[in-house]
Amino acid sequence: MSSVLRLLTILSLSLVSGLASPGPNPSGCPTLSATDHQARQSLMHYVCFYRAAPGDPAHQADGPQALPTDLQWRHAAGHDLVFSHTKSVYWISLTVQNPGKHQGLWYLKLNYPLLDDVTFWQTGADSDRRLVTGDQRPFASRAIDYRYFLLPVTLDGGESQTITLRVQSSGALNIPLTLETPDEVIAQSNHLSLTHGLFYGALLVFAIFNLLLFISSGTASYFFNAFYMASMGMFMFAMGGFANQYFWPDNAPVANAAIPLSLVLCALSMTLFGRDFLEIERRTTSARVVQVMAWVCVGFLALTLALPYSTTILLNTVLGLAVIASLFMIAVARWRQGYQPAMWYILAWLVMLVGGLIYALAAFGYLADFLVREALMQIAVGGQVVLLNYALVQRWRLLNEKLLSVEHSARTELEFKVHERTAQLRNTMRELEKANRQLAALSLNDALTGLYNRRHMDNILPELCAEARRTGQPLTLALIDADHFKAVNDTWGHGFGDTFLQLIAEILTRHVKRPRDVAIRFGGEEFALLLPGTDAEGARQVCTAILEEVGGTALTSPDGTAARITLSAGLASLAPGEDRASLFERADEALYRAKTEGRNRLRLARPVPVNTP
Known part of the structure; x- marks a missing residue:
């Protein structure tokens, strides 16, 4: 905050001089002693205001000297000046006196950054000064480089000044005023800097962490969570006046548009995250509601660029x-359906709903003390971020x-079947031999x-690797994976998905013609080709033909x-001295690259790194 301290000193006497003459001094408003700390704490007991509706002569007045002398000023009576959406102009008057013998410096602070037009007049015995600013003007129009509006008030010993404000805005009007010494301004600024730094820093760290988790795992929930935290951070940054100060100080329209834009992006990211995290089943009422909300957010995003800010x-x-x-x-409904991670999601959005509602009421002028509501909103966002990330952890658990349960059940079931089969095979030797032949066939074929x-792949791959090293003949491994196969099962059912798998197997068998070539299904939609005596170029031709035929063949759903359906493939040829694990790993890495680069393509494995002493 050293820059703020320097500016407080340098700019305290640098206001633009105006031609205004002394304006009216509202009756019923006492003079504030600037040296009295208790009086400064009760500033609103010394403030008078007047609401000038359109058509009122005071609405068009360009200064205190142009105001009618018979205005019916109202005493603030200690209450904050908070007004909901209005087209009226508000005039505020405050008389300040320095009863001491020496010159003093104070700052009149208007703690709300989202006011379109704010004009200050300082009228004293020897000086008249005017400052025209607001968030519809470049940030440099402010007296002090600060997100709130600061007016330096310099008073000689025994001097009095009348400070008049003219405030007009297209949105709600919050006019929280304080009169502070330079030390108080700096102390509060340091405190807020620490608070905001912790808040935005934590939000940034969580967003980056979730983005890295998305990159490493490919789980969409992490990306949508990072998107939401970035959008919410930008919204709070813009609402707090920081975006106007640091991002677009010379472009007031962009600074104002950033607030509704970031708000609608928050709504869109919330919708996308909720749809993915809650695992909402397709063709349900909840799924339709979420889809409609997402499209409404996109529509509002377009409207934000066309309609006025208000x-x-x-x-x-x-x-x-x-x-x-x-x-x-929707989260409550999913929780009642037995989806346990929804409980933490519900708590997160309950915190956010309460905090967001209070913050919205304060921002639209229905609640006073905007600074407290801003801090409450930051607490709500922080609590929500922690709960959402904890919910993601619980979902992963x-x-x-x-x-693990499925794996244990499958293992238990397999063991039971093995014991049952063994007991049956003990009856006769003939049945044992027959069962052994059947078991061998079942254990090697899908x-x-x-x-x-x-299993057959695990048995034969070491032998083929050893043979290739011994003879010097090439050996190529191709790993092939069906693209978006889950979407086929989700859309048309697993029975139709099995039909696709059989089609792929048929095409693989047709293209793997040589007697020693082996086609394998080693996972749900994962296949492999073992091509002894075939180099990478020959394997590439075979796989290219397979990918083209599968992609060009349609089935009636x-x-x-x-x-x-399309396929992605990764190829790796055995390098000198390489073992089967390294060969498989390189082919799998090439398949992963084919997937991440868009699918429906083939990628060759990178060469084996050469170890240098």
């Missing part, structure tokens, strides 16, 4: 609260438990496609439409 900020605020409430109810299975 309209878009209201519409987007209502949209944001509606999205929060809708996601909250639940998925891991389900995976029942659905007829291809070899993973259960709903009568033509369905297609």
Whole structure:
């Protein structure tokens, strides 16, 4: 805050001089002693204001000297000046006196950055000064480089000044005024800098962390969570006046548009995150509601660029609260359906709903003390971010438990079947030999496609690697994966998905012609080709032909439409001295690159790194 301290000193006497003559001094408003700390704490007991509606002569007045002398000023009576959306102009008057013998410096602070037009007049015995500023003007129009409006008030010993403000804004009017010494301004600024630094720093760290988790895992929830935190951070940054100060100080329209834009982006990111995190089933009422909300957010995003700020900020605020409430109810429904991670999601949005509602009421002039509401909103956002990230952890834990449970059940079932089969095979030697032949066939072949299975691959790959090293002949491994196969199962059912797998197996068998070439299904939609005696170029030609034929073949889906699927492939040729694990890992890495680069393509593995001493 050293820059603020320097500016407080340098700019304290640098206001633009005006030609205004002394204006009216409202009766009923006592003079504030600037040296009295208790009086400064009760500033609103010394403030008078007047509301000039359109058509009122005071609405068009360009200074205190132009105001009618018979204005009916109202005493603030200690209350904050907070007004909802209005087209009126508000005049505020405060008389300040320095009863001491020495010159003093104070700062009149207007603690609300989102006011379109703010004009200050300082009228004293020997000076008349005017400052015209507001967030519709370049940031440099302010007396002090600060997100709030600061007016330096310099008073000689025994001097009095009348400070008059003219405030007009297209949105709500919050006019929280304080009169502070330079030390008080700097102390409060340092405190707020620490608070805001911790808040925005934590938000940035969480956003980057979730983005890195998305990059490493490919889980969309992490991306949408990072998107939401970035949007919410930008919204709070703009609402707090920081974006105007640091991002667009010379472009007032962009600074104002950033608030409704970031707000609608918050609503969109909330919707996308909720849809993915809550695992809402397709073709349900909740899924349709979320889809409609997402498209409404996109529509509001376009409207924000076309409609005026006063309209878009209201519409987007209502949209944001509606999205929060809708996601909250959907989460409650999912929790009642037995989806346990929804509990933490509900708590997160309950905190956000309460904090957002209070913050919106303060921003639109229905609640006083905007600074306290801003701090409350930051607490609500911080609590929500922690709860959402904890909910993601719980979701991951639940998925891991389900995976372990499925694995345990499958192992138990397999062991039971083995024991049962063993007991049956003990009856006669003939039955034992027959069962052994059947078991050998089942253990090496995939029942659905007829291809070899993973076990056969594990048995033969070490032998082929050893043979290739011994003879110097090439050996190429191709890993092939069906693109978006889950979407096929989700859309048309697993039965139709099995038909696609059989089609892929048939095409693989047709293209793998040589006697020693092996086609394998080693996972759900994962296939492999072992091509001994074939180099990378020959394998590439084979796989290219397979990818083209599969992509060009359509099946008639259960709903009568033509369905297609594509494949991605990764190739690796055995390098001198390389083992089978490294070969498989390089092929898998090439397949991963084919997937991440857009799918429906083939990628060759990178060469084996050369170890240098």
